Amino acid sequence: MVGGGIAGLCAALAARRTGVSVRLLDNAPVAMRGGNARHARNFRVVHGEPTPYVPDSYHASEFLAELGSVTGGTADQTLAERMVSGSETLVPWLIENGVAMQPPSLGVVPYSRRTVFPLGGGKAMINALYRQAAALDIAISSNSEVRALRDVADGGWIVEMAGSAPGESVIEARAVIVCAGGPGADAAWLRAHYGKSADGLMLRGTPYADGRMLDHLIGLGGCAVGEPTVCHMVAVDARGPRFDGGIVTRITAIPCGMVVDRFGARIDAIGAGQEPTHYARWGPRIAACDDQMAYLILDADGLQRAAPQAFAPIEAETIAALAAALDFEPAKLAAAVASFNATQPTGARPLIRAPFAAYPMRAGITFVHHGVAVDERLRVRWADGRANATLYAAGMIMAANVLRRGYLAGLGITLSAVFGRLAGEEAAHHVAR
Ligand SMILES: Cc1cc2nc3c(=O)[nH]c(=O)nc-3n(C[C@H](O)[C@H](O)[C@H](O)COP(=O)(O)OP(=O)(O)OC[C@H]3O[C@@H](n4cnc5c(N)ncnc54)[C@H](O)[C@@H]3O)c2cc1C
Incomplete structure (x- = not known):
């Protein structure tokens, strides 16, 4: 697995549970592991009746209709259906993997029949999944940036790490799942697509999801999907950090x-x-x-x-x-x-x-509607339409297959976790075969 956010973790756990050996490589230091799920509050799930974690009901037909409405019908329908049906078993699967959920009956989360809130937020969810990964003997390497993938003649990949001399610190893998997140955290990438205005934008999430693996996959022949210049942005406090302000800097x-x-x-x-x-x-x-x-x-x-708000307002009489x-x-x-x-x-x-007050605001990018195309089994699709059974992508790096525009609250985690889990199972079955 390239990337240790929610998609990479779910892919790693799902693959490992089938019996294959799994290595998870993440470029962030341990304290920053988990990607943007560290900031997340809730995620969207289909359920036919009330459960201890989500009231009332939310049907697959409603989820698909709402997705169709925000995306203007541009989503890949097969993948959208796989995501929506996969959301139905996501809560029990995460609980099985050590994640605790917040019961709404305690009254500390807002009413939501569409979404579930992990207890302790996204950071607690990520920590639980890392604990489970270690318990299942998944080899986890932080501070480990993957720079390049080279395919080998008899199937599989040579994974090249940053900082390694030629021939050193390369890893051979029977299959690779790239879960490196969307682009956006790379100043040069932002400038290339947004021009001078890029310098005035903030990025709400991890500085480690820099889009280089996405560029690499496209460079290898992967088909691009979506638009680099279309992104989800919100108003944030201009005094917040340029990266990783999370949800608290939102105005x-x-x-x-x-x-x-x-x-x-x-x-x-x-x-x-x-x-x-x-x-x-x-x-x-x-x-x-x-x-x-x-x-x-x-x-x-x-x-x-x-x-x-996170920062005090500027006040005057x-x-x-x-x-x-x-x-x-x-x-x-x-x-x-x-x-x-x-x-x-x-x-x-x-x-x-009086008093009168002001909050200085900038636009903060949550994610970009641009990624690599995958087929219905999460295999990277090449520009000529073929798919390679040893190379998969899951999470925000392929979100644009489903989400070329628009957003629904709680979709990011659902999409990344469900597709991560599916990609892990698909890749593991291929390797086992
Ligand atoms: C502030 C904020 C709040 C959010 N709140 C919610 C919410 O409440 N509900 C919801 O559903 N969604 C929310 N989202 C969206 C959600 O967090 C993301 O959709 C989801 O976490 C994406 O997971 P991912 O694993 O695909 O990618 P990421 O979280 O981006 O993880 C990618 C990982 O890959 C690593 N990586 C990148 N390149 C390399 C490389 N070359 N080598 C090795 N590792 C690499 C990164 O360090 C990172 O750990 C929020 C996002 C933000 C920014």
């Missing part, structure tokens, strides 16, 4: 106030209203702003309604003082506030009561 209070650009001019809210996922609609709008910067402006009333603190022309911000108060978007309230 969730936009419906409580007004957004302005870096000069203090109002940005209207068309198409980005009051719905709970409004921050995902704001991501691309902020990315399109000058310097990829915008500010959320609140008054005392908005501050009171807003959920706590008057709009003029706030403008000075943000380096805006005072008249410009005053005009923006006056126009907002005169023509408020539905559900918003006027900005009138």
Whole structure:
């Protein structure tokens, strides 16, 4: 397995349970192992009746219809159906592999009939899966970057590691499953696809999913799928770290106030209203702003309604003082506030009561809708339509087969875990044969 995120772990465990020997190589240090699942809260599962971990029911037909609606019908239907049906047994399978789930009856997670919350969040889930992998004698190597794969004449691969001299530290594998995540964490890759604006973007997840393995697979002849310039972005606090800010830097209070650009001019809210996922609609709008910067402006009333954020707001007693603190022309911000108060978007309230406050915002990329094509057995598809029975891909590196655009809450973990598990089983059966 190349990559030790949720896809790589599920692939490793599923393969190992069939009896084959498994080695998992991850380029991150131990403290950062687990990829983006460290940040995840919940994942989407089909179930016909209430279970101790998810109330009511959520049918495969609903999941497929919702997926069809957000992707505009662009998903590979066979893979979408495999993912949706695989989600039905995901919870018991993860529990069998040591993951604990949060019972909603305890009342500490929001009501959701579509998603399950691992107890302790994604980090606890990842730690449990690593413990299980060690217990099953899966060889795990952190700080181990795979640089290249070379196929060998009688089937299988030579896996070349970074930093190794020619002929040294190469691993021979009967089959390889690449679970190295999507692209995005590589500044040069971002600049190549997003131009100068790339420097103003933030990446919400691991800096270790740099897309080099994806480029390598495409270089070997793998068929590309999706679009490198289409990504899921959300509004994040500009004061957060450039990488790996996770979910806590997300700005969730936009419906409580007004957004302005870096000069203090109002940005209207068309198409980005009051719905709970409004921050995902704001991501691309902020990315399109000058310097990829915008500010959320609140008054005392908005501050009171807003959920706590990771960073304290910049506060001032008057709009003029706030403008000075943000380096805006005072008249410009005053005009923006006056126009907002005169023509408020539905559900918003006027900005009138001191103190006034601001959150600086940037766009944070969650994932890119670009990857390598796979067939229905998760085998990498070559540009000429063939598939190689010894080379598989699972997780975000192939998500664009199903998710060329759009997103549904809790889909990332479900997709990566289900396809990881399936790829592990497929590859192991091939090796055993
Ligand atoms: C902030 C944030 C919050 C999220 N919240 C949720 C949520 O609540 N629910 C949900 O369903 N989804 C969520 N997601 C999405 C979800 O986390 C991902 O879809 C999922 O974790 C992807 O798993 P993966 O294993 O495919 O890839 P990744 O998590 O990207 O893992 C890839 C792994 O491969 C390693 N790697 C990369 N290149 C190499 C190489 N050359 N050699 C060796 N190793 C390599 C990386 O270090 C990493 O460990 C969230 C994502 C982010 C960023």
